[in-house]
Amino acid sequence: MPNALVVAEYEVARSEAVAELDGALREEGFVVRHAEPADLPLRLAPEARPDLLLVSASLGLQRLALVSQRFLADGGAPTIVAFCDGDLAALEECVRGGFDYVLRPFLPSLLRSRVNSCWERWQLSTTVEEMAELASLREYERELSIAREIQAGFLPESMPTLHGWEIGARFRPARQVGGDFYDIFTIVNGRRLAFVVADVCDKGVGAALFMALIRTLLRHTAEHTGLGQMVSDDLAVAVNNGSSNDVVLPLLSLGAGPLIQAVVGTNQYMARNHLKQGYFATMFFGVLDPQSGDLLYINGGHNPPVVLRSDGGQSLLPPTGPAVGILSDSSYTLGHVHLAPGDALFTYTDGVVEARNPDHGLYGMPRLRALLNGPPPHTETLLDSVDGSVRLFAGTAEQSDDITTLALRRTPSPAHTAL
Known part of the structure; x- marks a missing residue:
């Protein structure tokens, strides 16, 4: 009743x-x-x-x-x-x-x-x-779908093909759009390979907007830094090789100008024009000489990439400066590392090491380094291995942050392979 x-x-x-x-x-x-x-x-x-x-x-x-x-x-x-x-x-x-x-x-x-x-x-x-709410939801979903398509357009459609190198990347946002991004392109008339892995603070639509802005600033500046702004090939460049002292290398300087101009210029623009929005980005920006295997880089407050040696050894590339977009007068040191045949570099965002399982356990850096132990495999195998490990660890837990990985590997020489 x-x-x-x-x-x-x-x-x-x-x-x-x-x-x-x-x-x-x-x-x-x-x-x-x-x-x-x-x-x-x-x-x-x-x-x-x-x-x-x-x-x-x-x-x-x-x-x-x-x-x-x-x-x-x-x-x-x-x-x-x-x-x-x-x-x-x-x-x-x-x-x-x-x-x-x-x-x-x-x-x-x-x-x-x-x-x-x-x-x-x-x-x-x-x-x-209910009909009005449904219509509003569908419109929101449509706009998010458009935003995701636009964001996808900012990611490389394909990896550059370089003789003697394997290159690969993965991008898995926590929401329909995210703040992570990667980019890879040639500069200095094709003589250098530039690549970026970055993480804009926060996630969702706001982070995605700043991701598009920062990515555009970095690439445009790196691609259009003129010869007058570059350091001469004959001029020694002070870089950090991972030790406590700076060393002088009479090489690599052809890519130093675009690298410095891109990071410093983007940092100054963001800090001066968008500080009130509270968005900043950590990033690893590298410039590779494919012929020699030498890599110049700036690590702006980002998770340390892992250098994987052909003999199974590992080393990390820690920050050489702060995150981009916080202080306009931030200074950045150039880092340097050499990749010999059979060596690889694995870069990632914090969504990898900060992934959590249903019990709120942290994936963590020790687990990642243990997974990467040993001589580096093919790039696609390496990336699949990391992605599969993170997914298995997280299980049914909701993905809480964007996950981006990028790896490049110098193909082993025939003599090295025979050994």
């Missing part, structure tokens, strides 16, 4: 109008209960939720709204009607507030017709609201 709850103050609840309303409801087959506003519990048990809620108009619009919200917020969805107990001005206020109403005389047939009309109107209103 349907349940009706009549809510009114003590005096109204004992009035002739409420008695008449009670009788008409019972005659129409309702199980009727009564309650004063102050006696309503903060939370209602499922069996206490009525099918029809009738509230005295004399409570006023504000109190009527509070009573109705208590039922709606608790998961119930009764038909809510204000009934007139003689105060027509109070009823008019409730009607202006959007509530349905019933008037005396409370005859069973008239009451049934009125309640049915109220219920149908409520159903129609609910359906319209």
